[in-house]
Amino acid sequence: MVGVLACGSVNSIKALWETRIKKIKEEEEEQRSRMARGGATGRLSVGVWEDRAVLARLKQKLLTEDGRLILRIEQEEWKSLPGCLVQLSQVQEWQIHRTGLQKIPHFISNFQNLLVLDLSRNGVTEIPKQIGKLTRLRELLLSYNRVQFVPEELSRCESLERLELAMNRDLNQLPDELKHLKHLQHLDLSMNDFIRMPDCVVALPMLEWLDMGGNRLQHLPEDIHRMEKLHTLWLQRNELEKLPDSISRMSSLDTLVLSCNRLRDIPPLMEDMSNLRFVNFRDNPLTLDVTLPSRETKAEEEEDEEDDREMFGREFMQAYIQESRKRAYAVLSMHCVHQPNEDSSD
Secondary structure, eight states: OHHHHHHHHHHHHHHHHHHHHHHHHHHHHHHHHHHHHHHHHHHHHHHHHHHHHHHHHHHTTEEEETTEEEEEEESSOOSSOOGGGGGGTTOOEEEEESSOOOOOOGGGGGOTTOOEEEOOSSOOOOOOGGGGGOTTOOEEEOOSSOOOOOOGGGGGOTTOOEEEOOSOSSOOOOOGGGGGOTTOOEEEOOSSOOSSOOHHHHTOTTOOEEEOTTSOOOOOOTTGGGOTTOOEEEOOSSOOOOOOGGGGGOTTOOEEEOOSSOOOOOOGGGGGOTTOOEEEOOSOOOSSOOOOOOOSSHHHHHHOOSGGGSTTSHHHHHHHHHHHHHHHHHHHHHHHHTSOOTTTTO
16 A cells, blocks of 8 residues: 555656646747747838838939939948838939949839939949839949949830940940930940940941940940931040041031041041041051141131140141052052053063
């Protein structure tokens, strides 16, 4: 009997402790669950307040100019843009400069009212495909960034009039689809790594102003005259060794900058480009050494100091072509004089 009682007491104590342990575990589990729910709510609450604070800060960057709502952020650190920015989708222009911005957010497609996207002087490496949804966009300014690739979706920005991609360094090609930008007038591709002028650029129907200075262009396309509306062409600091004769057929061209290339001659056909108001051939290894004649009177010098009088300018171009033609005639004459007379043996 004593053994039975002792055994019963042990079993009772064991059951009691097991019950207590189970209860403690349940309480701990419930507490953890309660803390987890409370913590999540706390984090969510913190996130909401953070978004509200950021949104309030962004609203301070809004201003109105000429009836246009503009978001202007300059010289602050904004390497990325917060998602809460979509609440300001009525903004028509972004001006975000020197902030270290690294990417254009995909939610850019929410800004259907955007007319100008100016992100110059940042660290943007990529133009997202979503850019193609901004059909009202007129200006895309991404100079002094790190863009290496332009998506074909940009061609869907059918209202685009101005595109600036200067000083992205490694950029060396454009998608052929960009030729469909029927309203593009101003294109800046200077200080990049192009070795040829993209076909899509030549095909742009309304292009008026093009800068491809500071690249590695070795030649110009033979059909460059297709750019019928182009009036300004900057090609300084390239590797051009000659110009195609078709350049003389660019009837709208009035400004042509060719300084710091490898040109050996000036095409004679350019003599008839009466529309060419300003041209510059400075710092080219031209074959002929031509200097402009001095003015007859001092009054004329003071009266006319425009670009066409500048050495290596328009008047220089005319003098060079005339001198080149004169020397060609002289060589031809000398050849005719020294040619053996076929009848001398009779």
